[in-house]
Amino acid sequence: MEARLQKVLSEFGIASRREAEEMIRRSRVRINGVVAQLGQKVDPQKDKITVDGQLVSARDRPTLVYVLLNKPLGVVSTCDDPQGRKTVLDLLPPDLRQGYGIHPVGRLDVNSTGALILTNDGELTFRLTHPRHSIPKTYQVLVKGHPPKAVLEEWRQGVLLDGRKTRPAQVSLLESLAENTRLEIILQEGKNRQIRRVAEQLGYPVIKLHRSAIGSIELQKSQKPCLREGKYRFLQDDEIRCLQNQTKHIPIKDSAELRSVKKHEMANKKDR
The missing domain is CATH 3.10.290.10 (RNA-binding S4 domain)
Incomplete structure (x- = not known):
């Protein structure tokens, strides 16, 4: 076919x-x-x-492989790095990273830590990184200062970033410290360094950022110890099905198909 x-x-x-x-x-x-x-x-x-x-x-x-990794600080979320820094693939055994051709799904920036999925399932990767996906991602964020309720509400409603308003976010106050504040933030989109940029724009820059969950896939499962930093585990069948079910509504269109659609739309406009 x-x-x-x-x-x-x-x-x-x-x-x-x-x-x-x-x-x-x-x-x-x-x-x-x-x-x-x-x-x-x-x-x-x-x-x-x-x-x-x-x-x-x-x-x-290849056999499809799905891995959850707890990314440490200073490790880049790519398959290789021109600067010679350690990558997430370097944290996996040679037979896994070489024999299956897996790659990270999306990215965590080098100064962030936490949950990252790696797989060789190209279709799932495309769906999970598609702008229309709506799988929530949960972050534990330490910011400088003490943002008031009005600022937290502004963050929840969406903030202008690159000329576009971010989607509404769940922002919860976890702990108020002497000079900093610990927040839990749940996003349903993934603009580049979004949390850091919004926090900076609001006047409360990020000190630490840790992703604790991707949808229902958590670094710490109930009644089990947290996946340690730098370690990985294979996703369970129910977790894989959950990801597939949450993204199956997203149309699979590659760039060639999208260009074809746009050309067709432009031609129709000219004919009107």
Whole structure:
């Protein structure tokens, strides 16, 4: 059965869908000896697909793996780092990081800690990082100073960031310390460094930021010890199903499909 090339590459664990698109743009992928085009459809059972000269076969499709990691401070949420810093993959055993082609889903910045999912499931990765996903993420945040109720309410209602208002957030006061305040913040979106930027804009910069849960997937499960910093565990079947169910409403459209839709919409506008 034919499918878009970037979808096939993600399903085979070669790369995430966005990474596969970039590989195609760089002419690293060929179909039956011819340089592939973004959005091209292929039949993996009939077509010869190569990446950097290496044949990709349906037999290479890996077992899907889902991992929860407690990311430590100073570790970057990428597969490799040009600056030579330790990455989240360095925290996994060699057979897991090399044999399955897993990658982090989204990011925690280098100065943040906590829950991070890694997988080789390209479809789930695409859905979880899609702007329309609404899986809540829970953070424990230490901010400088003591934000008053009015500021916390402003944060809850949404704050202008890059010209757009953030989605409403759940912001709860956990503890008021001598010079700082501990908050719990639950977001249903993931703009780049959103909590840090909003806190800075409101005048109460972040001192520490820790993500404790992604949806119902928690670093500390009931009646079990917390997943220690730098350690990982495999997700349970019910946790995987929960992620899949919460994202199944999101349409899978890669950039090639989105461009096609936009061109069609523009053509319709011109005809009016």
